[in-house]
Each structure stands twice: as C-alpha cells, then as structure tokens.
Amino acid sequence: MLATMGYITPEITGKFPGYLSPSAGLKFADVPNGLAAISKVPAAGWAQILAYMAFCEVSQEQTPGSAAYAGDFGFKVLTASDPAEKTKKLNAEIANGRLAMMAIIGMFFQDGLTGSAWGDWANYTASPLRAFENELGVQAPVGFWDPAGFTADGSVEDFKRRRATEIKHGRISMLATMGYITPEITGKFPGYLSPSAGLKFADVPNGLAAISKVPAAGWAQILAYMAFCEVSQEQTPGSAAYAGDFGFKVLTASDPAEKTKKLNAEIANGRLAMMAIIGMFFQDGLTGSAWGDWANYTASPLRAFENELGVQAPVGFWDPAGFTADGSVEDFKRRRATEIKHGRISMLATMGYITPEITGKFPGYLSPSAGLKFADVPNGLAAISKVPAAGWAQILAYMAFCEVSQEQTPGSAAYAGDFGFKVLTASDPAEKTKKLNAEIANGRLAMMAIIGMFFQDGLTGSAWGDWANYTASPLRAFENELGVQAPVGFWDPAGFTADGSVEDFKRRRATEIKHGRISMLATMGYITPEITGKFPGYLSPSAGLKFADVPNGLAAISKVPAAGWGQILAYMAFCEVSQEQTPGSAAYAGDFGFKVLTSSDPAEKTKKLNAEIANGRLAMMAIIGMFFQDGLTGSAWGDWANYTASPLRAESA
Template sequence: MLATMGYITPEITGKFPGYLSPSAGLKFADVPNGLAAISKVPAAGWGQILAYMAFCEVSQDQSAGTPAAAGDFGFKVLTASDPEAKKTKLAAELANGRLAMMAIIGMFFQDGLTGSAWGDWANYTASPLRAFENELGVQAPVGFWDPAGFTADGSTENFARRRQTELKHGRISMLATMGYITPEITGKFPGYLSPSAGLKFADVPNGLAAISKVPAAGWGQILAYMAFCEVSQDQSAGTPAAAGDFGFKVLTASDPEAKKTKLAAELANGRLAMMAIIGMFFQDGLTGSAWGDWANYTASPLRAFENELGVQAPVGFWDPAGFTADGSTENFARRRQTELKHGRISMLATMGYITPEITGKFPGYLSPSAGLKFADVPNGLAAISKVPAAGWGQILAYMAFCEVSQDQSAGTPAAAGDFGFKVLTASDPEAKKTKLAAELANGRLAMMAIIGMFFQDGLTGSAWGDWANYTASPLRAFENELGVQAPVGFWDPAGFTADGSAENFARRRQTELKHGRISMLATMGYITPEITGKFPGYLSPSAGLKFADVPNGLAAISKVPAAGWGQILAYMAFCEVSQDQSAGTPAAAGDFGFKVLTASDPEAKKTKLAAELANGRLAMMAIIGMFFQDGLTGSAWGDWANYTASPLRASSQ
C-alpha cells in the first residue's frame, strides 16, 4: 500500500521542495518516479532503509501468540473500541493490501516494460496488431486478428466471401442465442404452435431438445426460408448482398460513418453470439438442459480427484485436456510429480527474471577462467548466449543428480515431490497440506508468468519487454489525447469516436469527467464511514435524523428526506447551469473554476488531469461493483451471511 501510494502521489501532488540529501546535493525533484528512483538512492539511504526494516523486525517479540505476530506493532492506525468494528477495519486492511500487491506488481511491470512509472507507450510503436486496421469489423484492442492465416493469400475475393459467410453465421447465431435466452426469461407464447398437430408452444422444451418437437412441415418451412434467402438475390462478388445487404435495412444511417459503426457493431455482436451459442449447445448437450443443469451431470470428469491436493476454487478439479480420463492413479501421480518440478523451476526462473532488474547483479566474476562477469550477462533469454559450455554441463549434471539420486517410483516420498529438503513442512497435517497446496498454486502461476516473460522477451528482445522495438501498435491511435492510459492506449471498443467528430468527443469527455468525479465521491462515501465511523450529531435536526441513523450504502437512500433530495438536485442544476459548458469553453474541458488539480507546469497539470480521468474510470467500476454486492446482500460491504444460497460457497471447506 505504501509502495502503491509512493508511485501515485508524486504524479498527482508533485514532489517535496528542497533536498532529499543535502550532503549529496540530491533534490527531491531529481528523483524520478517508479523503478528508476532506485538508481538515485545513495548508499546511506539504503542503509537507513535496511536499518528501519531491521528495527521493525527485531524491536518487538513476533513469536506466535504475541500482538506483533498478528500485525500489532504498537501504532494503531486501524483500531476501535468495538471488537466488530475493529475486525471490519482489519479485514479491510487485508483486502486493501491484497489489492495493493496486485497494483504494485502491475506498476512494476509497466514501468519495467516502458521505462516510465505510468507506462509511456510512446516507446511501443511497432505492434503487428496494426495490419488491416481500417477494415470493417476490426475490433480494439487486438486490431485485425487472423490467427489461422485465412487472409495470408491476400485475395480480396476470398476475404469478401468469408466476410459474407461470417455475417450470415453471426446473424443466425444472434437469433439462436436470443431463442435460447428469451423463453427462459419471458416464458413461452400462449396457444398452439401447430393446431393441426395439437402442438402447443408450452410443449416445446428449450434448447436442443426443441429439435425433437419440430414437425416435418416446420423443417420444410425452415429449409424453404433458408433457400429463399440464398437464391432470391444475386450474391456474387461486388453486389450489395455480397456485403450482407439483402434489402431490409435493420442497421443503416444516412451518415456513412454512423452506418460503418453500426455494421462493425453487428459483426462484433455476431462473433460474440457465435461463441455464445456454441457454449449453450455444449452445456445443453452435456447436461440435457438449455441452461446447463449440472445436477444432471453426475459423472463429470471435472469431479474426479476433487479432494486431491492442489484442487483450487472456483473450478475444483480442472482437467480440460482429459489427462485423467483413464482413471489411472499411477499416471496421475506421475503427472503431479512433473507438475511440481515444472512449477518449482518456473518459480526460480520467474525470480531470476525479476531479481536482477530490481536489485542489480552480483559483483565480480561468474566465470573467472572465462573472464565472464555477472555484469556481462544480460537479463532474460539473451543470457542463454552467455552460458559457457562448462555452465551447461553443471546445469545438466544437477538436473541429472535431482532425477537419479533418489527413488522416484510410485508411492515413494520423491514421487510426491519430497526430495528430503523440507522448504514447506509443518508438524500439523492440515497446515502442511495448506502449504503444499499453496506451492502447487504458486507453481502454476509461475508457469504462466514465465511463459508471458518469454513471450515479451522474444517479441521485443528485452527481459522487460522494451517496446521501443515494437513500433507499429494500433493501440497508439490518439495516443497524445488526455486520458489515454497504458497499456491499451486509446481504447474505444464501442466505436464512439469512429465519426471523427471533435465536438462529440469533447462532449463525451465532459460527461466522462462528471461521471468519474461523482463515482469517486460515491466510492469514498461507501468506504469512509466503514473505516472512520460517522459524524456525531444531527444530519437533519428538524427531522430528528442523526448521522448515526443513516445506514451505509444503498440503504441510505431510504433515509434522505425530501429537502435533502431537493438540495442534491439543486446543486446538480447549479453545476450544470452556472457556467457556459459549450464547446471550446473551460467548462467543456472539465474546468469549473475550482482547481483541485492544477499546476503552473503544463506537463505536470496534464499528468494530474490524466490521473483524475484514470481514477474516475476506476471509481466507476468500483461503485458499480459496490452497488452489485450491496443490492445482492443488503450490506454496503457485502455481508455474505445474508446470501446463504450463493454458488460461490460451493466446496468452501
């Protein structure tokens, strides 16, 4: 949390005046933000940091059962006289700490990747994702995506034919997806589907099972309509029908840009529907229910070994490739042994990527005989080229030693990953099981991490992905616009800016600023009373309404008196009408005269305003999430004790 604030605060508030180290002539202003700051810390500074860390560790007994073992070091930032309130605050601290751990790793990643604390993607210009980026149907953030290489022949005729097919499949899939969903939500039509056959709409089951109820005449009508669609219009190359225009203009506009936007949206929705309907078919065919009633699927291979070490919520035992379908415990044990080894190697490899970037390299020689210094070895994949033959020999010899120095046959300790050095162990069987499960989880995460590092390293030639070598990314469109955020750059998946209208963009940006500000206030309004408590005294003396009477979250709405709503609406109206907000005015750019975020330096001001936009976007996501959990559970912080039927509780033991 401190590190995250350390990244964010200087970007928003600026830096302290004066000197950080007068003796070294080092000003606060001389220290760059982010990882680059490490290079500016003088030796005495590292000494102070390490000394303070040591003091925190040794100045108090932290053995089991002591206050320090529970994180209480005597300075009570979060405390309360009420045990439940204190428990809530401490739980919030843990949650915020977890969020901050994710945040700081993300910041390290973009900083190391781009050389800027806020991820300056101006160094990332050569992305292959920009190919064919002006083609209809190209979607952010990936741009033109053709992993199967269908367009590699460069034939415009083949492309047009496939696009025509894609449009038809997408439209059918959208109708099919709606056909699955609508009867489940709205129910079925009254009366008869086929009076002559005595078939009611209510008799037709949802999903694939409905196929069995379609009478022969129904199939005839379906096929006849399909044939009519195909033969009633010329669909050869260059005709309107070849581009999906069959004369009934569901999606059209007099403005060519608006029409292009609508047609692109149709393609995107069709692609989504194709994925959706295949998923629905799969769960329907698997379970015999249109909505996938897994109670009917008692023999799922996903349930096998579900009490096995390493099974992780929420998916339980997950084996999409069906490796365990043979039910062989011997094969399972062998694969588990392999997984443990791969996970351990990946954890070491991941640390090997990260550590030199943060701490620097060892002094002296890696190989005195070869005159090879640690400093000569590049980070990442490039290090492979520097390993001398004797080094490869040592690596292979150690790998061989690990494999042959102990019996690893089925049933032995080594078969379960126990090679005699107990890094993770405990006298309590449950604690030991928890630690070993955590090792598996961390190993799996590390396998994903190291593959990602290899990918960015191979793509850019740098262990941290120096995107200065990757110069053609479509993510750079409008990249100098205020509010463009790393890593995606200018991101407009809905195509709002496709019309190129600066006026419309300014209007939407103004709306975004207002929504973001309201959401930041709302988010703080949710969080603050939970941590600090409420104001003393009366919110409305005339109504006898105390601040303490107002519940947190959505329930507070019921306590707002009529005069309160009047004040809220009056203030909103004042904000809207008290200043000219037409295009080109300061208010159109979000400047309403009270400068919370400003600076005399234009670049510093731009950075602060960009940070405001980013925080507003995050707050919009946050407040929607809070509304969701509040509405679901009746508690501002999501008291799941009120939500006893949650599927998220499955296998909670």
C-alpha cells in the first residue's frame, strides 16, 4: 500500500520543493517516479532503508502469539471501540493490501516495459501490425493482427487471395455452426428425409454422427453444389466474386460506412464460427455427442496417468491432443522425462532474459582474448549474434555432458528427472511430491513465458518488447484530447470515433464529463453516510422526517416526496439551461465557471482535468456496481448477511 501510494502521490500532487540531499545537490524534483528512482538512491540511502526495515522487524516481540505477530505494533491506525467495526476495518486493511500487491506488481511491469511509472505508450508508431490496416476485417482494439507474419512481405496479391479464402471458410463455418446448433434447439423436421430409403429426419443424429447417414447420392449432391458455387461466377483476381460478392446482397446498405460495418461484422462472425465449429468437431469426436456430453467420461483417456506427477487441479490430467490415448506407459514416461528437461531449460532461459534487465550485467570481460565485455552482449535473441563458434561448441558440449554423464535408460532415476543434485526434496513424501509437482508446473509456465519472450523480442527487436516505434495507430485519433490515459492511449474498442467526426467526439465528451460528475457525486452519496454517519436533526420538520430515517442507497428513493423530486428535476434543468452550451462554448467542454480543478501551469491543469475524466469513468463503473449489489442484496453496501446458502460462503469461518 505504501509502495503503491509512493508511485501515485508524486504523479498527482507533485514533489516536495527544495533539496532531498543538499550535500549531494539532489533536489526532490530530480528524482524520477517509479523504478527509475532506484538509480538515484546512494549507498547511504540504501543503508538507511535497510536499517529502518531491520528496526521495524527487531524493535518489537514478534514470536507466535504476540500482538506484533498478528500485525499490532501499537500504533492503532485502524481501531474502534466496537469489536465488529474493528474487525471490519482490519478486514478492509487486508483486502486493500491484496489489491495493492496486485497494483504494485502491475506498476512494476508497465514501468519496466515502458520506462515510465505510468506506462507511457506515446511512442507506439511504426508497428508491423499496421499493414493493410484499412482493409476489411481489421477489428478494434487490436487493429490489424497478424502474429504469424503472413503479410510481412507486403504482397497485396497474397493478402487478397487469403482474404477471399477466409471469407469463404467463414461463411461455410457459420452455416456449419448453425447446422450443429439449430437441431439441438428447435428440434428436427417432421416426416421423411428420404422416403425411398425410409429415412426420417428424426433418424439423423446431430453432429459428426450424421455423416454415417449420408448416402452416396447425398455426397454427390453436396460436392456438385460446392462445384457450382465455385465455377458459376467469375472469380479471377479483381472480380467482384473474388472479393466475396456473389450478387445475393444479404449484407448491404446505401450508406458506405454502414455497409463497411456490416461486411466487417461478417468477417468477424466468420472467424468466430471457424473457432466454434472446430471446437464442436473436437468435443463431438471426443465424446460422441454434438454437444459434448461429458457425463460418460468414466474411463476417459484424459484420466490415464492421473495419479502421476504433474497432474494439476482444477483440470486434473489434461491431454487434449490425446498423446496418452493409447495408454502406453513407456511413451508417457519418455514424454514426461522430455517435459521435465524442457521445463528446466525454459526456467533457466526465462531467468536469463529477466535477470540482466533487473540486476544489470557482470563487470569486466566475457572474453578477454576477443575483447568482449559482458556489457557488450545485448539481452534476448540479439545475444545470439555475439556467441563465437567456440561458445556454441561449449554450449553443445555441456548439453551432451548432461545427457551422457548419467544412466538414463527407462526405469533409471535420471530417466525420471533425478540427476542426484536434490534441489527439491523433503523427508516428508507428501511435501516432496508437492515440490516436484511445483517444478513441473513452473517448467510449463516457463515454456510459455520463454516462447512469449521470443515472440515479443522477434517482433520488436527488444528483449522486453520495445514498442517505442508504434506511432500511426488508428487508436491515436483524438489522442491529444483530454481523457487519453496511459497505458492504452486513446481507447475506443466500439469504434465510436471511427468516422473521425470531431463534432460527434466533442458531443460525446461533453456527455461523458456530465455523467462522470453525476456518478462521482452519486458514489460519494453512497459512501459518505456509511463512513461519517448522517446529519443530526430533521431533514423535513414538517413531515417529521429525520436524516437518520433515510436509508442509504436505492432504498432512499422511497423516502423522497413529490416536492423533493420537483426540486431535483428543477436543479437539473437549472444546470442545463443556466449557461450557454452550444458547440464551441466553454460550458460545452465542461467549464461552468466554478474552477474546482485549475492551475496556473497549463500542463498541471491538463493533468487535473484528465484525472477528473478518469475518476468520472471509475465512478460510472462504481455506481453501477453499487446499484447492482444494492438491488441484489437490499443494502447499499451489499449486505451479504442474508447469503446463508451461497456457495461463496463455504469455509467462510
């Protein structure tokens, strides 16, 4: 919590005036925010930090059972005379601590990735993801997405050929997906599919099993129709049909923008359907049911070897590719040995990526004879270019030594991953099993991590994925306006600003600011009475209504008389009509004259106004969440006291 506030506070409030260290000539203003501040801490500073940490640890008795052991060091920031209130506050402390642990790790990540405490994505310019970004099929928020690099050569011909293929596959997949779904939901046609063969519609099973019911003549009809679709129109490059237009305009509009939107939606839905139909085929082939009836999975091949190391809750023994489907113990053990080795190598490789970025590199020479310093070796894939032939020979020799220095025939200790140096062991068999399981799990994670690092390194030319050249993104439209927040920049996944209309943007921005302000007031209206209590005395002496009589949250609506609603509506109308709000006016941009957020420094003023929009967005989310929990539980704070049968309350004691 302290670390998170240390990140946030200097960004919002600014820094102290004057010198942090007069003797070193170091001003507070000279210390950057975030991880970069580490470089400014002198040795004496680290000594003070460590000494204070040591003091906090040793200045009080912290043996099990002591007050300090439970977190009570005597300075009661969170306390109350009411035990229930005290418990509530202490629970809140733990919850806020958990949130802060997530927050600070996220801040470290974006800081390390972007070099800015707030993750400055402002340099995202020349990404390869932007090729063909004005074509159909480019979907917000990712833009033109081609991780496999199919369009890296920039060939328009290849792109259009693949696009034509994609549209066809998407259409077929949408029909196939509907063919799976419709009979399950609506049932089947009455009567006969083939009177001559005595085959009723009801006799045809759903899914892949239906294939067994198709006679030779049926396959001939299917193939003939496919051939007709292919040859009945001109599909040479440049033709209308080549681009997917076969003349029956299901998706069209007189408005070009609307037509583009519909055609984009077709491609998106086709992509989704391609994923869906493959998933349906997979579960159908695996379970023998169009909808994947898992009820009969008593002897599933996925359960083979489920008592072996590496079986992780909640999925159990997971083998979707069916490598163990033949039940071969020999093959399983060979693959397990390979997995353990690959996992160990990947853990070392992942640490090899991370460590130089965090700790820096060794001083001196890596190879005095070659004049090669450790500092000369770049991180990541680029380091490969610095490895001489003798280095590769050493690497290969060490790999060979690891392989041949021990007996690894099936059944041997080394075959199962035990090479004698027991890093992970315990006298307790259960604890040892737990540690060995953890090794396999961490190895799997590292295999994913190192591949991801290779990908971002190869894509960006930097071990940490330097996105500094990403500049001309469509996500940067209106990016100099208020409300653009790092790290995402100008974020408009729904494409509201895709038409580039400044007028529409400003109208929506004015609406957003108003909604945000109302939501901030509403959120405070929920929170304040819960924390500070209510005013004493009467809200309405004539009606005998005390402030204490008005419940918090949605229930308060029932206490508002007609005259109260009249006052509310009148005030809303006054706010709307008391100032000129035509486009271009100050009030249209949210400036109604009472400058709560202002500054003589333009940059500081912009920062504060940005903060207002960000807080308004947060408040819009917050108030909807409060309405939801209030409506669900009948309490402004979501009183879960009545949720006695909730599965979320298991082990709640």
